[in-house]
Amino acid sequence: MKTLVILGASGDLTGRLLLPGVGRLISSGRAAGLALVGAGSDDWSPEQWQERLTGSFADALAPGGQSTAGGIKELASVQKNSHYQQLDVTAPGALGAFLATVEGPVAVYFALPPAISQKACEVLKKQELPAGTRLVMEKPFGSSAESAHALNETLASLVAEDHIHRVDHFLGKSTVLNIMGLRFANRLLEPLWNGEHIAKVEIIFDEDLALENRARYYDQAGAGRDMIQSHLLQIMAIVAMEPPATLGETDVRSSIAAVLRASTVGRTADTDPGTASRRARYTSGAIEGRPVPDYLSEEGVDPVNDTETLAEVEVFVNNWRWAGVPFILRSGKALGRTRKEAVITYKPVPHLPVGFTGTDSPTRLHIGFGPETLTLDLDVNGPGDLFTLDRVQLETDLASDPLLPYGEVLEGVLNGDPLLSVRGDTAEECWRIVEPAFAAWKSGAVPMEEYAAGSTGPANWTTSND
Structure with a gap:
């Protein structure tokens, strides 16, 4: 993947769990060349986004985090070049137009409530996705067996199953x-x-x-x-x-x-x-x-x-x-x-x-x-x-x-490995x-x-x- 796009980037999940994980991954030297882009419903300034990144990445730079010199340098570069955009992902065409502005291939992380993720995927069109796109869905996946089945069908219309990552962070x-x-x-x-x-x-x-x-x-x-x-x-x-x-x-x-x-x-x-x-x-x-x-x-x-x-x-x-x-x-x-x-x-x-x-x-x-x-x-x-x-x-x-x-x-x-x-x-x-x-x-x-x-x-x- 070239770019990680986080939808719901101004939310609690992103700041508390997701970005610290991104920081550890980059600072360890295991995500070279990655670009990071955030999007959310809040009207955040560039300074607010950088402040969130600084706070979330602090743990990755602390002693005992297994950081490498090259990884720390890479993390600083990723943060400097990262940007945030206010975005309504449920508006038809909005998410597709946004993805056209980032360098692919891209992993799109839906750090959003299930109903919002479902609506965002329903209005997204296959042709709007950069080649090789991976869709990353945060749990809970749907709200019932019926809604999970409907979401599966929606996702299958966008990308292949091996490009869908339903995240369960308990399954490290x-x-x-x-x-x-x-x-x-x-x-x-x-x-x-x-x-x-x-x-x-x-x-x-x-x-x-x-x-x-x-x-x-x-x-x-x-x-x-x-x-x-x-x-x-x-x-x-x-x-x-x-x-x-x-x-x-x-x-x-x-x-x-x-x-x-x-x-x-x-x-x-x-x-x-x-x-x-x-x-x-x-x-x-x-x-x-x-x-x-x-x-x-x-x-x-x-x-x-x-x-x-x-x-x-x-x-x-x-x-x-x-x-x-x-x-x-x-x-x-x-x-x-x-x-x-x-x-x-x-x-x-x-x-x-x-x-x-x-x-x-x-x-x-x-x-x-x-x-x-x-x-x-x-x-x-x-x-x-x-x-x-x-x-x-x-x-x-x-x-x-x-x-x-x-x-x-x-x-x-x-790395394109759906094992987890x-x-x-x-x-x-x-x-x-x-x-x-x-x-x-x-x-x-x-x-x-x-x-x-x-x-x-x-x-x-x-x-x-x-």
Whole structure:
């Protein structure tokens, strides 16, 4: 790619996540020759745009960012030559005319709400795109299975599928390859990676962050649509996938798709989704001494939306390997601690010899996401009384890339590698899986529980190692 065009460049997502990832990528020397152009609905001056770039790129220049001398020089050049243009992307012809002014090939990043992205793509014409254009869509991809299908058809009329990048920044290269390397390079693990030996799998993304001025987006999405529908289902699919023949995007993404096609909320498609999901919302509290208001009192929140800030769904992968094993996907905000991990809990041993004392706890494997870590919980003898079982943890750090997750994803976009992008059919499958639960929430069949900000959630909610 020659030019990265960011639509929604004056928005929160761009300043907080996207541009810092761009900065890390360029300063590391892995995006030579890239030009950066911003466009947004706000009437920003050149000085405002440069101020945003300076703030967003600061992290890339900090010690420990793996910057190179050449990369730092390149980043300064990119910033100096970058410009911003006010643009209504939903106006017919406007986006096409704008793209005609930038040097191609171009990657167009839609850092916009789903409905705006859909409208922008609907008014865009194939002949208005420079040759080789790649379209980069931010999650959530659509707002339902139906809308995701409609957006897929719109995008397919503009560019080929391998030029569409549906971004899930939770699927950084480190996350994907760490899980696959752990599973498929270790004979000790893969033979036990099935329902015969595993009791349950939990994929947890708990944050100590509250709303943080994101009401315009979050109050429409909630924890279910923001995290479970996209990020956590994709991670689940990688944990549950069959071994691919290669690490090529076709093999990996086809294995992911096979898992999602077999998945339902509840044990079968006929299971009442109200019994396989739950939701809650935070009330006032404190996080590390900082007061947090009740969610419904947060600026921009509309109580009519009935938005959850903590959600959990129980998904079953209905195939030979995983029949009967619950995959519990949970995500929440304003919790007492940040916790981002997959927890694999093994079934208990069939018989513990009489004579051992102490706690007989399940063997658990924890795969941490940011930081990338691996922890194995085991029961072993001693120290002290050799007949007493004690809990120990074997820990190690997993490989990580100094690029921020958005930098990893963008590197794939600029290099034309869709491995880390969500394929069109799986984007639709993710909505298909969770829509019954969302419908049950909307109907009131699943009550809205409450938890104090800074707590671990409602008192009756527990996860492994809480």
